[in-house]
Amino acid sequence: MPELPEVETTRQGLAPHLHGRQIAEVVLRRPDLRWPIPREIALQLPGERILAVQRRAKYLLLETAAGAAVVHLGMSGKLSVLPPSTPVRPHDHVDIRLLGRGGRVDAVLRFNDPRRFGCLLWQPLGTVHPLLQTLGPEPLSEAFNADYLFQRSRGRRAPVKTLLMDQRIVVGVGNIYATEALFAAGVSPARAAGRIGHVRYDRIAQEIQRILRKAIQRGGTTLRDFLAPDGVAGYFAQELSAYGRGGKPCQRCGRALRQTVIANRSTVWCVDCQR
Protein backbone atom coordinates (compact mmCIF):
# COMPACT_ATOMS: atom_id res chain seq x y z
CA MET A 1 0.00 0.00 0.00
CA PRO A 2 2.32 2.70 1.13
CA GLU A 3 5.08 4.77 -0.32
CA LEU A 4 6.76 7.63 1.50
CA PRO A 5 3.74 9.99 1.56
CA GLU A 6 1.43 7.31 2.97
CA VAL A 7 3.95 6.29 5.62
CA GLU A 8 4.58 9.93 6.54
CA THR A 9 0.82 10.53 6.72
CA THR A 10 0.57 7.54 9.01
CA ARG A 11 3.39 8.87 11.17
CA GLN A 12 1.82 12.29 11.48
CA GLY A 13 -1.52 10.76 12.34
CA LEU A 14 -0.07 8.46 14.98
CA ALA A 15 2.39 10.80 16.66
CA PRO A 16 -0.05 12.91 18.71
CA HIS A 17 -1.79 9.77 20.00
CA LEU A 18 1.41 7.90 20.87
CA HIS A 19 3.86 10.54 22.01
CA GLY A 20 4.74 10.15 25.68
CA ARG A 21 2.39 7.23 26.19
CA GLN A 22 3.41 4.28 28.31
CA ILE A 23 3.03 0.80 26.87
CA ALA A 24 1.11 -1.61 29.05
CA GLU A 25 1.25 -4.77 27.02
CA VAL A 26 1.85 -6.19 23.57
CA VAL A 27 -0.62 -8.75 22.21
CA LEU A 28 0.73 -10.91 19.40
CA ARG A 29 -2.08 -12.80 17.71
CA ARG A 30 0.19 -14.02 14.97
CA PRO A 31 3.86 -14.71 15.65
CA ASP A 32 5.08 -13.89 12.18
CA LEU A 33 4.44 -11.36 9.48
CA ARG A 34 6.99 -11.19 6.74
CA TRP A 35 9.48 -12.27 9.37
CA PRO A 36 8.98 -13.66 12.85
CA ILE A 37 8.25 -10.95 15.39
CA PRO A 38 11.27 -10.94 17.73
CA ARG A 39 10.78 -11.79 21.40
CA GLU A 40 12.03 -8.35 22.42
CA ILE A 41 8.84 -6.75 21.11
CA ALA A 42 6.79 -8.46 23.79
CA LEU A 43 9.56 -8.48 26.42
CA GLN A 44 11.10 -5.01 26.17
CA LEU A 45 8.23 -2.73 25.17
CA PRO A 46 5.91 -3.12 28.19
CA GLY A 47 6.66 -0.39 30.72
CA GLU A 48 8.46 1.79 28.20
CA ARG A 49 7.24 5.19 27.08
CA ILE A 50 7.05 6.10 23.40
CA LEU A 51 9.47 9.00 23.16
CA ALA A 52 9.06 9.71 19.45
CA VAL A 53 7.42 8.36 16.32
CA GLN A 54 9.94 8.63 13.50
CA ARG A 55 10.10 7.61 9.87
CA ARG A 56 13.09 6.33 7.92
CA ALA A 57 12.34 5.44 4.30
CA LYS A 58 9.08 3.48 4.43
CA TYR A 59 9.75 2.27 7.97
CA LEU A 60 8.12 3.71 11.08
CA LEU A 61 10.05 3.71 14.33
CA LEU A 62 8.40 3.82 17.74
CA GLU A 63 11.30 4.97 19.87
CA THR A 64 11.66 4.12 23.55
CA ALA A 65 14.53 4.28 26.02
CA ALA A 66 15.23 0.59 25.43
CA GLY A 67 15.11 0.63 21.66
CA ALA A 68 12.70 1.08 18.80
CA ALA A 69 9.90 -0.98 17.35
CA VAL A 70 10.42 -0.90 13.59
CA VAL A 71 7.30 -1.26 11.46
CA HIS A 72 6.97 -1.70 7.70
CA LEU A 73 3.47 -1.69 6.26
CA GLY A 74 4.32 -3.79 3.23
CA MET A 75 1.57 -3.63 0.63
CA SER A 76 -1.51 -3.85 2.83
CA GLY A 77 -0.50 -2.90 6.38
CA LYS A 78 -2.47 -0.41 8.46
CA LEU A 79 -1.90 1.09 11.88
CA SER A 80 -4.81 2.52 13.83
CA VAL A 81 -5.28 3.96 17.31
CA LEU A 82 -8.52 2.58 18.69
CA PRO A 83 -10.50 2.31 21.93
CA PRO A 84 -9.37 -0.85 23.73
CA SER A 85 -12.82 -2.41 23.42
CA THR A 86 -12.76 -2.32 19.60
CA PRO A 87 -13.62 -5.81 18.33
CA VAL A 88 -10.75 -7.71 16.75
CA ARG A 89 -11.15 -8.22 13.01
CA PRO A 90 -9.46 -10.60 10.60
CA HIS A 91 -5.76 -9.84 10.09
CA ASP A 92 -5.46 -7.77 13.28
CA HIS A 93 -2.05 -9.28 14.06
CA VAL A 94 -0.66 -7.08 16.83
CA ASP A 95 -2.00 -4.77 19.55
CA ILE A 96 0.19 -2.40 21.53
CA ARG A 97 -1.93 -1.42 24.53
CA LEU A 98 -1.39 2.06 25.94
CA LEU A 99 -1.90 3.37 29.45
CA GLY A 100 -3.92 6.51 30.08
CA ARG A 101 -3.53 8.97 32.94
CA GLY A 102 -5.59 6.87 35.29
CA GLY A 103 -3.17 4.00 34.91
CA ARG A 104 -5.66 2.02 32.88
CA VAL A 105 -5.38 0.94 29.25
CA ASP A 106 -7.40 3.50 27.33
CA ALA A 107 -6.12 3.09 23.77
CA VAL A 108 -4.61 0.43 21.56
CA LEU A 109 -2.31 0.72 18.57
CA ARG A 110 -3.47 -2.03 16.23
CA PHE A 111 -1.53 -3.47 13.28
CA ASN A 112 -3.69 -5.01 10.56
CA ASP A 113 -2.10 -6.53 7.47
CA PRO A 114 -4.03 -8.98 5.25
CA ARG A 115 -1.13 -9.87 2.97
CA ARG A 116 1.48 -9.97 5.73
CA PHE A 117 4.19 -8.38 3.61
CA GLY A 118 4.71 -5.98 6.49
CA CYS A 119 6.96 -6.55 9.47
CA LEU A 120 7.45 -5.63 13.11
CA LEU A 121 11.07 -5.73 14.26
CA TRP A 122 13.20 -4.65 17.19
CA GLN A 123 16.12 -2.25 17.11
CA PRO A 124 18.06 -2.03 20.38
CA LEU A 125 18.96 1.48 21.53
CA GLY A 126 22.06 2.81 19.81
CA THR A 127 21.92 0.31 16.96
CA VAL A 128 20.60 0.40 13.41
CA HIS A 129 18.62 -2.59 12.24
CA PRO A 130 20.36 -4.42 9.37
CA LEU A 131 17.40 -3.73 7.07
CA LEU A 132 17.94 0.01 7.53
CA GLN A 133 21.68 -0.07 6.98
CA THR A 134 21.64 -0.33 3.21
CA LEU A 135 19.10 2.42 2.60
CA GLY A 136 19.87 5.38 0.36
CA PRO A 137 19.23 9.02 1.23
CA GLU A 138 15.82 10.47 2.00
CA PRO A 139 14.38 12.04 -1.15
CA LEU A 140 13.42 15.22 0.71
CA SER A 141 16.93 15.73 2.07
CA GLU A 142 19.74 17.85 0.66
CA ALA A 143 21.72 14.73 -0.15
CA PHE A 144 19.23 13.83 -2.86
CA ASN A 145 19.87 15.96 -5.93
CA ALA A 146 20.92 15.86 -9.57
CA ASP A 147 24.63 15.40 -8.79
CA TYR A 148 23.85 12.38 -6.66
CA LEU A 149 21.48 10.74 -9.15
CA PHE A 150 23.80 11.42 -12.05
CA GLN A 151 26.75 9.87 -10.24
CA ARG A 152 24.82 6.79 -9.05
CA SER A 153 23.34 6.16 -12.48
CA ARG A 154 26.59 6.04 -14.44
CA GLY A 155 27.13 2.73 -16.16
CA ARG A 156 23.64 1.46 -15.38
CA ARG A 157 21.73 -0.13 -18.21
CA ALA A 158 18.56 -0.88 -16.28
CA PRO A 159 15.57 1.45 -16.80
CA VAL A 160 15.59 4.71 -14.88
CA LYS A 161 12.33 3.73 -13.20
CA THR A 162 14.07 0.71 -11.71
CA LEU A 163 16.84 2.97 -10.41
CA LEU A 164 14.37 5.36 -8.75
CA MET A 165 12.55 2.49 -7.04
CA ASP A 166 15.77 0.94 -5.72
CA GLN A 167 15.79 1.77 -1.99
CA ARG A 168 19.61 1.60 -1.96
CA ILE A 169 19.64 4.55 -4.36
CA VAL A 170 16.85 6.65 -2.86
CA VAL A 171 14.19 5.63 -0.36
CA GLY A 172 10.46 6.11 -0.30
CA VAL A 173 9.76 6.21 -4.03
CA GLY A 174 7.55 3.32 -5.14
CA ASN A 175 5.53 2.49 -8.21
CA ILE A 176 3.07 5.37 -8.02
CA TYR A 177 5.50 8.20 -7.40
CA ALA A 178 8.21 6.89 -9.75
CA THR A 179 5.58 6.74 -12.49
CA GLU A 180 4.29 10.22 -11.69
CA ALA A 181 7.69 11.87 -11.34
CA LEU A 182 8.89 10.51 -14.68
CA PHE A 183 5.72 11.72 -16.37
CA ALA A 184 6.15 15.18 -14.87
CA ALA A 185 9.84 15.24 -15.82
CA GLY A 186 9.14 14.13 -19.40
CA VAL A 187 11.50 11.16 -19.16
CA SER A 188 10.62 7.69 -20.43
CA PRO A 189 10.61 5.15 -17.59
CA ALA A 190 12.22 2.63 -19.93
CA ARG A 191 15.29 4.73 -20.71
CA ALA A 192 18.57 3.27 -19.50
CA ALA A 193 19.52 5.13 -16.32
CA GLY A 194 23.12 5.54 -17.44
CA ARG A 195 22.08 7.28 -20.64
CA ILE A 196 20.32 10.21 -19.00
CA GLY A 197 22.18 13.47 -18.57
CA HIS A 198 22.67 15.78 -15.60
CA VAL A 199 20.07 18.30 -16.73
CA ARG A 200 17.36 15.69 -16.92
CA TYR A 201 18.33 14.23 -13.54
CA ASP A 202 17.94 17.70 -12.11
CA ARG A 203 14.41 17.74 -13.43
CA ILE A 204 13.73 14.21 -12.14
CA ALA A 205 15.02 15.03 -8.66
CA GLN A 206 12.94 18.19 -8.49
CA GLU A 207 9.78 16.47 -9.68
CA ILE A 208 10.22 13.66 -7.15
CA GLN A 209 10.50 16.23 -4.38
CA ARG A 210 7.62 18.35 -5.61
CA ILE A 211 5.28 15.39 -6.00
CA LEU A 212 6.19 13.77 -2.68
CA ARG A 213 5.66 17.07 -0.85
CA LYS A 214 2.32 17.63 -2.50
CA ALA A 215 1.21 14.05 -1.81
CA ILE A 216 2.09 14.45 1.87
CA GLN A 217 0.04 17.67 1.94
CA ARG A 218 -2.89 15.75 0.48
CA GLY A 219 -2.62 12.95 3.03
CA GLY A 220 -1.21 10.41 0.59
CA THR A 221 -2.81 8.43 -2.22
CA THR A 222 -5.83 6.25 -1.48
CA LEU A 223 -6.31 3.77 -4.34
CA ARG A 224 -8.27 1.07 -2.59
CA ASP A 225 -7.79 1.01 1.10
CA PHE A 226 -5.15 3.37 2.41
CA LEU A 227 -6.45 5.29 5.40
CA ALA A 228 -4.60 7.49 7.84
CA PRO A 229 -4.74 6.31 11.46
CA ASP A 230 -7.73 8.63 12.00
CA GLY A 231 -9.61 6.88 9.18
CA VAL A 232 -9.29 9.71 6.68
CA ALA A 233 -8.50 8.79 3.06
CA GLY A 234 -5.65 10.50 1.20
CA TYR A 235 -6.77 12.56 -1.74
CA PHE A 236 -3.67 12.75 -3.91
CA ALA A 237 -5.26 10.06 -6.12
CA GLN A 238 -7.26 12.69 -7.96
CA GLU A 239 -4.01 14.36 -9.01
CA LEU A 240 -2.41 11.30 -10.57
CA SER A 241 -1.50 11.98 -14.19
CA ALA A 242 -0.14 8.62 -15.30
CA TYR A 243 -0.37 5.92 -12.64
CA GLY A 244 -3.52 3.86 -13.15
CA ARG A 245 -4.39 5.71 -16.37
CA GLY A 246 -3.09 3.26 -18.99
CA GLY A 247 -5.04 3.65 -22.26
CA LYS A 248 -6.53 6.97 -21.15
CA PRO A 249 -5.55 10.21 -22.88
CA CYS A 250 -2.35 11.98 -21.84
CA GLN A 251 -3.25 15.18 -20.03
CA ARG A 252 -0.61 17.06 -22.01
CA CYS A 253 -1.00 15.79 -25.60
CA GLY A 254 -4.16 13.69 -25.63
CA ARG A 255 -2.55 10.55 -27.00
CA ALA A 256 -3.40 7.28 -25.22
CA LEU A 257 -0.99 6.48 -22.39
CA ARG A 258 0.94 3.26 -22.85
CA GLN A 259 0.99 0.62 -20.14
CA THR A 260 3.70 -2.04 -19.95
CA VAL A 261 5.68 -3.89 -17.33
CA ILE A 262 9.15 -2.75 -16.23
CA ALA A 263 11.02 -4.81 -13.66
CA ASN A 264 7.85 -6.71 -12.77
CA ARG A 265 5.87 -3.54 -12.05
CA SER A 266 3.11 -2.09 -14.16
CA THR A 267 4.24 1.15 -15.73
CA VAL A 268 2.33 3.88 -17.54
CA TRP A 269 3.77 6.64 -19.70
CA CYS A 270 3.24 8.83 -22.73
CA VAL A 271 5.47 7.86 -25.64
CA ASP A 272 5.24 11.40 -27.04
CA CYS A 273 5.78 13.48 -23.92
CA GLN A 274 8.34 11.20 -22.27
CA ARG A 275 11.59 10.49 -24.07
Added chain:
DNA sequence: AGGTAAACCTGGACGC
Protein backbone atom coordinates in the same frame (compact mmCIF):
# COMPACT_ATOMS: atom_id res chain seq x y z
C1' DA B 1 28.34 -6.50 -10.03
C1' DG B 2 24.24 -5.46 -12.38
C1' DG B 3 19.93 -7.01 -13.93
C1' DT B 4 15.81 -9.82 -14.00
C1' DA B 5 12.21 -12.88 -12.27
C1' DA B 6 10.16 -15.46 -8.71
C1' DA B 7 8.65 -15.65 -4.19
C1' DC B 8 6.05 -14.23 -0.16
C1' DC B 9 0.10 -13.67 0.84
C1' DT B 10 -4.76 -12.23 0.63
C1' DG B 11 -8.67 -10.03 -1.39
C1' DG B 12 -11.11 -7.64 -4.90
C1' DA B 13 -12.46 -7.08 -9.73
C1' DC B 14 -13.62 -9.21 -13.79
C1' DG B 15 -15.10 -12.70 -17.33
C1' DC B 16 -17.45 -16.86 -18.29
Added chain:
DNA sequence: TGCGTCCAGGTTTACC
Protein backbone atom coordinates in the same frame (compact mmCIF):
# COMPACT_ATOMS: atom_id res chain seq x y z
C1' DT C 1 -23.93 -17.65 -7.59
C1' DG C 2 -19.55 -19.74 -8.37
C1' DC C 3 -15.11 -20.45 -10.15
C1' DG C 4 -10.85 -19.31 -12.47
C1' DT C 5 -7.66 -15.60 -13.64
C1' DC C 6 -5.39 -11.45 -13.06
C1' DC C 7 -3.92 -7.60 -10.48
C1' DA C 8 -2.33 -4.80 -6.42
C1' DG C 9 0.89 0.91 -3.16
C1' DG C 10 6.98 -3.77 -1.42
C1' DT C 11 11.15 -6.09 -0.82
C1' DT C 12 14.19 -10.05 -0.45
C1' DT C 13 16.13 -13.91 -2.62
C1' DA C 14 17.84 -16.74 -6.10
C1' DC C 15 19.65 -17.03 -10.35
C1' DC C 16 21.64 -15.54 -15.02
